[in-house]
Amino acid sequence: MLSRFRPVNFRPIRVLPVRSFTTSFVRFNNNVGKKPETNETSNEETKRRPLSRVAIGGTQDNKKFRAPNSIELASWRAVVILVILGGFGTYLLSNEKEKIRLQKEAENNRGVGKPLVGGKFNLIDTEGKPFTDENLKNDEKIFSIIYFGFTHCPDVCPEELDKLGEMLSILDKDKIKLQSIFITCDQARDSPEVIKTYLEDFHPSIIGLTGTYEAIKNCCKKYRVYFSTPPNVKPGQDYLVDHSIFFYLMDSEGNFVDVIGREVDSEEGAEKIKKYVDSFITAEESEKRKEGWLGFLYK
Amino acid sequence: MGLFSSNKIDTPPDKNKRQICWDSRDKFFQCLTTNNIDNSLDPKQRDNVELNCGELRNDFKNKCVASWFKYFQEKRYNDIQRERYIRKLEAEGAQELPFKLAPPKKN
Incomplete structure (x- = not known):
């Protein structure tokens, strides 16, 4: 019993890094558009795969591509800084925008098409x-x-x-x-x-x-x-x-x-x-x- | 210049005199409103004005220059009519424009 289980337990350790690499590679290719070169290598890799990756007595793990929980990763400090900086930036930009608007208006009052108000007196x-x-x-x-x-x-x-x-x-x-x-x-x-x-x-x-x-x-x-x-x-x-x-x-x-x-x-x-x-x-x-x-x- | 500055009419009312004039005007107009007189310059209303607000009218006349005396009474009648017209339009369901008469704000 022991001798039969050992290689099974052993195998995932050796194979997993390769597999996770190739699958992510395949996913990447699906997203970007397949290239023949990378396809070949991925085919080669798949050849080396075992027929079944499910450990005997194990269960299929569907959570291999679980989306990273981003809010957990970003510390609350980062969120606070982002909000403050973002708010400040927005304020500055909208201020500047208003200034540019007024300047453009003043610009329109110069040269051609300027309003005929004022003059020599x-x-x-x-x-x-x-x-x-x-x-x-x-x-x-x-x-x-x-x-x-x-x-x-x-x-x-x-x-x-x-x-x-x-x-x-x-x-x-x-x-x-x-x-x-x-x-x-x-x-x-x-x-x-x-x-x-x-x-x-x-x-x-x-x-x-x-x-x-x-x-x-x-x-x-x-x-x-x-x-x-x-x-x-x-x-x-x-x-x-x-x-x-x-x-x-x-x-x-x-x-x-x-x-x-x-x-x-x-x-x-x-x-x-x-x-x-x-x-x-x-x-x-x-x-x-x-x-x-x-x-x-x-x- | 001597002719103008020595002439009483040609020196404009100063701040103090303006205020005195406006106060007497407000009192006179208040009286007109209580007596339901819209146009105090209307010859038909002359007796009514004289009877009810004669004293205030004289006071107003003495404290303001002649052109103002006339102008304020004309203005009051105009304002009353305008107000009435706006109220009439509102009663007919007209809506006030949601903006002041100023150039639109560009974004």
């Missing part, structure tokens, strides 16, 4: 010094926000200028500088002195601009601002000026970025400006980036 500030579109341009990436109004405005302008003051305070906390400009649509009554006193109520940094009727009209036209002074106004007569009410956000190259309307409150407005300022890149930087090795990302 020639006005004077409340100190009587000239202020032109060149004053919007700077190298410190300081954006400008422009509002058209008039000092006798009953309710909308004061509200909007209050909002501007709040936005400036919010942005100030976030260390974002913004050049804010108020342009009058009513130059007949709004002298530099009047504008100066008027703006002190809202925020000390607001620059008030006025000019000749022609200069104001030309500027309003460039910014697509509609305004109408009632005809035949006599000096000293009280009247209202009808005008469009938008804030115009301009980048540090003097290009139009976006408008902020009445439906947006100061927090939303500040958030909007912040996003544009954060994602702003100059035309030069944008060119450089496109030529760089990561250029495909920005095209």
Whole structure:
């Protein structure tokens, strides 16, 4: 009895490594597509196989290809690290994606097909010094926000200028500088002195601009601002000026970025400006980036 | 310049004056609402306004510049009509647009 069992017990030890190798090889080939060369060798191997691999009195073992229990193998630490890193990576990527979106939008506002808002203007500030579109341009990436109004405005302008003051305070906390400009649509009554006193109520940094009727009209036209002074106004007569009410956000190259309307409150407005300022890149930087090795990302 | 700055009308109301004007306006409008007067500039309503809110009306007139006095009353009537129209549309089953009038967000 003993002598008959010994070789049987012995055989699997010698044969198993070979078998498991060949079967996995066959499986691999089934997956990839059979190659004649490997087939021959596997045929050779099978020839050497015993007719029956089931030990006498043993049972067929079906669990030879049991799928590895992956969660058991990966330690919980690895899982935690993966989740944290993955989450962080996703956050960074989505942030970057939003930035690229805004930059692309800004890019579309350059060159061909750019919106026809803004342009050259020639006005004077409340100190009587000239202020032109060149004053919007700077190298410190300081954006400008422009509002058209008039000092006798009953309710909308004061509200909007209050909002501007709040936005400036919010942005100030976030260390974002913004050049804010108020342009009058009513130059007949709004002298530099009047504008100066008027703006002190809202925020000390607001620059008030006025000019000749022609200069104001030309500027309003460039910014697509509609305004109408009632005809035949006599000096000293009280009247209202009808005008469009938008804030115009301009980048540090003097290009139009976006408008902020009445439906947006100061927090939303500040958030909007912040996003544009954060994602702003100059035309030069944008060119450089496109030529760089990561250029495909920005095209 | 001297002509303009010496003229009372040509210096715009400052923050303080604006607030005084708005407060008197709100009181007057409150009175109009309690008396169910929609258009205070309507000649047919003149007697009604004078009888019920005359004093507040005078106060409002004194504390605001003439153009504002007129503008606020016109605006109130416009707003009332607009509100009414929106309510009428809503009653007819109209739905508010699910977005603000701003450019769509691209992703």
